[in-house]
Amino acid sequence: MSPTATATAPSRLPGIRPQRLLDAIAGPHGLDRYLEQISPTLVIGECRAEVVGVEHGSEDSVTLSLRANRAWKGLRAGQFVQVAVEIDGVRHTRCYSPASPEGVSRELEITVKRHPDGLVSNFLVDHARRGMVLGLSQADGDFHLPEARPGSILLIGGGSGITPLMAILRTLCAEKHAGPIALIQYAPDPERTIYREELDRLAAENPNFTLTRSYTRAPGAGDLDGHFSPAHLPQADPDFTAAETFACGPPALLDAVRGTWANGLEQRLHVESFVPPTLLSDGEPGTGSIRFAGTNVEIENSGASILEQAEQAGVPAESGCRMGICHTCTCRKLSGSVKNLLTGEVSATPDEEIQLCVSTPLSDLVIDL
Amino acid sequence: MSTTIESQIPLTPEQIESFGKELDAIRQRVLADRGARDANYIRKVIRAQRGLEVAGRGLLWAGVFPPAWVAGTAALSLSKILDNMEIGHNVMHGQYDWMNDPALSGKQFEWDNACPADQWRHSHNYMHHTHTNIVGKDRDIGYGVLRMSEDQKWKPYYLGNPVYAALLALLFQYGVALHDLEAERLASGEVKLADKRKLLAGIWKKVRRQTLKDYVIFPALSGPFFLFPLAGNATANLVRNLWSFTIIFCGHFPEGTHEFTEEETENESRGEWYYRQLLGSANLSGGRLFHILSGNLSFQIEHHLFPDLPANRYAEISTDVREICERYEIPYNVGPLGKQFGSVVKKICRLALPDRKSRAGDQAPVPEHGSEKERLPVAA
Numbered sequence: 021m022s023p024t025a026t027a028t029a030p031s032r033l034p035g036i037r038p039q040r041l042l043d044a045i046a047g048p049h050g051l052d053r054y055l056e057q058i059s060p061t062l063v064i065g066e067c068r069a070e071v072v073g074v075e076h077g078s079e080d081s082v083t084l085s086l087r088a089n090r091a092w093k094g095l096r097a098g099q100f101v102q103v104a105v106e107i108d109g110v111r112h113t114r115c116y117s118p119a120s121p122e123g124v125s126r127e128l129e130i131t132v133k134r135h136p137d138g139l140v141s142n143f144l145v146d147h148a149r150r151g152m153v154l155g156l157s158q159a160d161g162d163f164h165l166p167e168a169r170p171g172s173i174l175l176i177g178g179g180s181g182i183t184p185l186m187a188i189l190r191t192l193c194a195e196k197h198a199g200p201i202a203l204i205q206y207a208p209d210p211e212r213t214i215y216r217e218e219l220d221r222l223a224a225e226n227p228n229f230t231l232t233r234s235y236t237r238a239p240g241a242g243d244l245d246g247h248f249s250p251a252h253l254p255q256a257d258p259d260f261t262a263a264e265t266f267a268c269g270p271p272a273l274l275d276a277v278r279g280t281w282a283n284g285l286e287q288r289l290h291v292e293s294f295v296p297p298t299l300l301s302d303g304e305p306g307t308g309s310i311r312f313a314g315t316n317v318e319i320e321n322s323g324a325s326i327l328e329q330a331e332q333a334g335v336p337a338e339s340g341c342r343m344g345i346c347h348t349c350t351c352r353k354l355s356g357s358v359k360n361l362l363t364g365e366v367s368a369t370p371d372e373e374i375q376l377c378v379s380t381p382l383s384d385l386v387i388d389l
Numbered sequence: 390m391s392t393t394i395e396s397q398i399p400l401t402p403e404q405i406e407s408f409g410k411e412l413d414a415i416r417q418r419v420l421a422d423r424g425a426r427d428a429n430y431i432r433k434v435i436r437a438q439r440g441l442e443v444a445g446r447g448l449l450w451a452g453v454f455p456p457a458w459v460a461g462t463a464a465l466s467l468s469k470i471l472d473n474m475e476i477g478h479n480v481m482h483g484q485y486d487w488m489n490d491p492a493l494s495g496k497q498f499e500w501d502n503a504c505p506a507d508q509w510r511h512s513h514n515y516m517h518h519t520h521t522n523i524v525g526k527d528r529d530i531g532y533g534v535l536r537m538s539e540d541q542k543w544k545p546y547y548l549g550n551p552v553y554a555a556l557l558a559l560l561f562q563y564g565v566a567l568h569d570l571e572a573e574r575l576a577s578g579e580v581k582l583a584d585k586r587k588l589l590a591g592i593w594k595k596v597r598r599q600t601l602k603d604y605v606i607f608p609a610l611s612g613p614f615f616l617f618p619l620a621g622n623a624t625a626n627l628v629r630n631l632w633s634f635t636i637i638f639c640g641h642f643p644e645g646t647h648e649f650t651e652e653e654t655e656n657e658s659r660g661e662w663y664y665r666q667l668l669g670s671a672n673l674s675g676g677r678l679f680h681i682l683s684g685n686l687s688f689q690i691e692h693h694l695f696p697d698l699p700a701n702r703y704a705e706i707s708t709d710v711r712e713i714c715e716r717y718e719i720p721y722n723v724g725p726l727g728k729q730f731g732s733v734v735k736k737i738c739r740l741a742l743p744d745r746k747s748r749a750g751d752q753a754p755v756p757e758h759g760s761e762k763e764r765l766p767v768a769a
Contacts, residue, residue, distance in 0.1 A: 109428030
């Protein structure tokens with residue numbers, strides 16, 4: 021499976037495959053458990069990345085340059101990766117959309133914005149250092165620049181939702197894309213505008229790239245004012261209905277964009293949400309109970325996602341993106357009803373697999389954890 | 390009956406409840422404090438184990454030189470002991486599951502031992518730790534071949550008790566591997582071989598891998614000098630077998646530990662469960678290195694009270710557990726390895742023979758007062 025393993029294996033003996041020989045020698049722990057003792061990024065069966073650059077863009081964000089190990093297969097502009105960081109002995113995983121362009125094989129750049137209560141974001145903004153090694157996943161997600169580049173492209177980004185769009189924009193600029201590219205960037209004010217200087221530079225260097233900024237808390241400072249509205253479109257991209265559109269940002273922005281791209285335009289729209297949906301609407305928080313069958317822990321339903329409630333109760337639950345993407349937290353629900361907050365689907369059948377991070381209880385529950 | 394137990398005063402239901410709550414509080418305190426310290430500890434032990442293993446195998450490759458053979462065998466023995474005891478046993482208990490590190494996940498871990506990890510988790514984590522020292526349920530009582538309690542009815546077969554024990558010690562990893570096979574129940578026809586097919590396939594697969602590695606591949610890498618790593622690997626496996634047998638048998642069978650009947654333990658409360666774990670286990674005193682090499686099973690009592698707390702915490706909580714035991718006048722069985730193992734050997738030999746006087750041996754069976762609900766089942 022791994023070319024590295026084959027290359028370092030002893031010379032071929034008749035009838036013995038080097039990979040199998042190596043597995044037998046390194047068993048039962050496996051070769052990586054020895055390689056990582058030399059250097060954590062030397063592992064061949066698992067993606068890991070070393071922090072090679074730390075830049076504090078603004079007071080509440082940090083941009084990390086990562087160098088992935090050889091197990092990482094690269095990404096398409098716009099895709100996300102899961103990054104795992106260990107805080108006080110516990111491994112936490114979050115999704116980030118690298119802003120680095122396609123084709124730069126093992127380098128990737130992620131921007132982490134501080135969330136007031138965010139364990140991982142606070143840790144990375146405050147403590148990320150060069151030489152730190154983070155867990156990494158292969159890139160994933162359907163939100164990416166198509167292989168056949170569209171002629172005309174419109175990008176709409178809000179807050180840190182700019183990062184996957186940055187990957188797309190950088191890729192197109194590096195490829196000397198000839199068609200028109202427009203970007204509408206939403207930010208609170210000029211100080212809290214991610215990639216401000218680089219975007220200004222790209223706009224100056226690439227005549228086919230039009231940059232339009234709208235500040236939501238600094239009236240008059242940008243080209244436009246306030247949150248997304250269909251009225252912003254003609255100024256940013258007069259021909260927006262013909263463009264392949266990529267939007268990323270908070271749910272309100274995406275809802276507004278989706279509302280505009282209706283009546284047949286939907287197929288030109290690609291969206292990526294960056295924030296988990298607001299939890300609990302009709303599930304009546306604080307009612308009913310959740311029992312975790314494997315650990316025999318029973319708790320009162322607090323109304324939070326089942327994943328959060330499991331973690332608060334000390335029930336070890338695997339998790340990844342915490343926004344319904346990666347299915348790491350998928351788990352069997354033995355009985356009871358839950359609502360998927362992403363899709364609105366209600367699961368009432370016993371023995372169904374549910375995503376803990378985006379599911380909220382509608383009744384007493386028994387979860388196989 | 391040993392003197393410690395004789396002086397034992399039964400607790401009232403209120404006492405047993407508050408006793409249970411005090412132990413729960415210790416558990417909560419450690420859970421709230423788990424963190425980087427525990428993660429660093431287990432990673433340091435793993436680093437030492439990997440280092441010893443690589444060094445041991447490397448030295449044994451050149452085992453034709455006597456000093457290399459001796460050093461290599463010693464390093465590999467230590468590596469296997471650490472791998473099985475402080476790392477494998479404890480990780481597979483889920484002691485480090487909270488770290489979310491796939492390499493330390495109790496469900497996924499596999500160890501350098503003939504017993505397949507999934508079968509170990511069933512026979513040990515579930516069967517032994519839930520039904521500790523309940524005769525007829527806890528298969529660790531004698532591993533299906535030995536008589537370790539008066540509650541097991543004597544028959545002439547048990548005349549060989551010391552011999553079986555010696556064989557089990559020498560081949561301990563295979564004894565552990567065959568644990569779930571329930572050989573004696575197969576022999577008696579209680580279970581059918583057909584029901585054990587899958588289990589056997591799993592054991593065979595693991596034993597084959599372990600054998601191939603230690604007795605074929607690594608020796609072969611030394612070419613004409615293959616006998617040296619072969620002998621070194623066999624010795625290391627033997628050392629690990631004898632060591633783990635000794636530690637494990639000292640955990641539940643020195644004089645003063647109790648066995649229980651199924652009736653006694655019906656409808657146990659949390660406090661009563663703790664109480665049974667305490668009376669059924671015994672600790673070993675020693676230095677820090679001794680505790681690490683025993684996988685902290687030298688704190689068998691603390692381990693049985695809290696099997697999923699990180700083992701490096703047992704030493705520090707043992708002070709509190711002991712203090713609680715003193716207050717409730719519950720015997721806390723601890724002694725040096727020599728003394729505890731000596732009493733295990735004595736018991737193995739004594740139980741080879743029929744009981745001299747019913748209920749008068751050193752390890753008297755528990756009196757039957759299971760009907761007296763207001764008293765604790767195991768009080769004597």
